[in-house]
Amino acid sequence: MSMGVNSATLKRRLGIIDAVRRAGFLRTEALAEQFDVSMVTIRSDLAYLQSQNLVIRTNGGAQPAHDYAVNAPLDESPTLFEARALARAVAFRLKPGQCVFLDNSQAASFVPVHATAENLRFVVNSFENYHLACRTSDAAVSLLGGEYDRLGYPMLSPAADHALSFYDIDLAVISACQIGKTGFTCLDQTGNCLETALYRAKQVYLLTDRLDRVDEDGRVMKWRNTMSVLHGGMPPDGAVLCQDWTVFAEPPAPPG
DSSP: OOSOSSHHHHHHHHHHHHHHHHHSOEEHHHHHHHHTOOHHHHHHHHHHHHHTTSEEEETTEEEEOGGGOOOOSSTTOOOHHHHHHHHHHHHHHOOTTOEEEEOSSHHHHTHHHHOOOTTOEEEESSHHHHHHHHHHOSSEEEEOOSOBOTTSOBOSOHHHHHHGGGSOOSEEEEEEEEEETTEEEESOOSSSOHHHHHHHOSEEEEEESOOOOOOTTSOEEOOOTTEEEEEEOOTTTTEEEESOGGGGSOOOOOOO
């Protein structure tokens, strides 16, 4: 589903979504002034965004839609604030025409909301992320094949893994819950195509904001020279890009 008829409209509407969600509520006049357009244009934008369940018009302004919060597959998902900051950081670095694989974590699922580069393609592996990306982005969105449970989360299946071979993946966006000397553990452990995405992608962003969680049952992925770590919390785009993963390695054991 396209969000607008041209790039300027799309970028403005994405900006409105982000501004409203960061503020919690903004008046129509404030939005018109912020985006330097008429009240008529802002009202038209808000009417469209409300029809897509992205904002709610109320009291002469707009507030975030309550159904925007996407349930992550694991209880230990990042907070919405952290996830959005990391998503904005990824979106800021996207280049026109890229094909981007997104895992099923909250941070990755929010990337299409903030993406403004043209001619993007997002490749996802859950119905929930597929519908969110279609609603909020003007990019093409592809859903991998495979088997899904009754909640729409992918189950182990060779079909999704095989489907990735048909895409030339420029960037894979993966959330990590533990980073150390031997490798890292993925926050998203649904499906079985993450390893293939990590192997096939020309570049990989590992997103992380909390490194104090240990998942001893998770598969430890090995480091590749295509990987960089995006660590949340720094302006202007919400994250620090760390090319050298060793900054996150466990400190050496004390002598003795």
